[in-house]
Amino acid sequence: MSDESEREQALRQLPLPYSLALRLRDGGVDPALICEYIGVELAALEGVYRMAEAKLAALHDSPTGTTAAGPDTGAAEG
Known part of the structure; x- marks a missing residue:
């Protein structure tokens, strides 16, 4: 799929x-529903967004596409 966006x-x-949090936010889904889907409290959602955006930036800045800390397979923490 060569036309896939970066x-x-x-x-x-x-x-x-x-990934799910960012996709749902971009799609205009209600924040309370996003919290339910990803299993965090509403008060933690902005932190999840910040962490997700930081991880995206690290992927963008890394020549290999992986972060310096390696793959993160843990759940979002709040």
């Missing part, structure tokens, strides 16, 4: 909770 490729490399 952001989409990076989203596919994120751990599922982070």
Whole structure:
């Protein structure tokens, strides 16, 4: 799929909770529903977004597409 966006490729490399949170936010889904889907409290959601965006930025800045700390397969923490 050569027409796939760079952001989409990076989203596919994120751990599922982070990827799902960003995709749902971008799709206009209610924050309370996003929290339910990814298993965090509403008060923690902004932190999840920040962490997900930081992970995306690290993927973008890394020549190999992986972060310096290696793959993160853990759930989103809040």
